[in-house]
Amino acid sequence: MKGKTAVNRVLLAVTGTVLFCTGLLMSAGGFDLYRRWKLRPPDDWPLSSPATVPLSDTARTRWTDETWWWPVVIAVLAVVVLLALWWLLAQLRRTHPGPVPVGGPKGTDGVELREQALSDALAADVRRQPGVRRARVRMTGRADRPTALIDLTLTPDSEPGPVLRALCDGPVERARRSTGQAGLSARVRLQVTPHKAQRAQ
Numbered sequence: 349m350k351g352k353t354a355v356n357r358v359l360l361a362v363t364g365t366v367l368f369c370t371g372l373l374m375s376a377g378g379f380d381l382y383r384r385w386k387l388r389p390p391d392d393w394p395l396s397s398p399a400t401v402p403l404s405d406t407a408r409t410r411w412t413d414e415t416w417w418w419p420v421v422i423a424v425l426a427v428v429v430l431l432a433l434w435w436l437l438a439q440l441r442r443t444h445p446g447p448v449p450v451g452g453p454k455g456t457d458g459v460e461l462r463e464q465a466l467s468d469a470l471a472a473d474v475r476r477q478p479g480v481r482r483a484r485v486r487m488t489g490r491a492d493r494p495t496a497l498i499d500l501t502l503t504p505d506s507e508p509g510p511v512l513r514a515l516c517d518g519p520v521e522r523a524r525r526s527t528g529q530a531g532l533s534a535r536v537r538l539q540v541t542p543h544k545a546q547r548a549q
Contacts, residue, residue: 479506
């Protein structure tokens with residue numbers, strides 16, 4: 349799971365849980381469920397009946413005479429707004445190049461290659477290399493300087509050095525030439541296929 353996706357799911361789960369519990373609490377008091385179901389909430393339990401309010405007069409006016417009250421409220425609200433704006437900008441920021449121009453950054457007669465098509469073609473080329481068991485490719489970066497993130501699973505008898513050299517001189521270089529993207533870079537993550545140890549006789 350991507351980092352941004354994980355953070356989004358956690359934030360949505362926490363926000364949804366808080367809103368759901370708040371809604372249940374308000375519904376229980378608003379529909380007078382405690383009295384109907386003969387339940388006795390704690391004495392200081394909020395919204396225990398339709399006549400109660402979330403904040404009493406004492407709670408609302410408790411800090412009005414304190415000089416630090418309003419600066420603290422404004423500072424907290426400002427931090428909340430800044431965090432919300434930061435999260436919104438993080439969602440709008442593109443982490444994928446989208447369509448890649450063919451023939452260089454300016455493209456050739458508006459010809460573009462879909463990001464997924466480039467990833468699939470590069471992954472298929474990488475899988476044909478000696479010593480490679482599996483390969484997965486996804487693109488990141490900008491359209492004028494895309495980066496290929498390559499996950500490689502090597503065969504048990506392969507050596508990482510020769511495989512990486514063949515990868516750079518073969519599939520990655522062919523992708524640069526075919527798309528005209530001389531600035532296409534690659535980041536590779538290697539892992540080896542697990543295998544049983546052989547016992548010497």
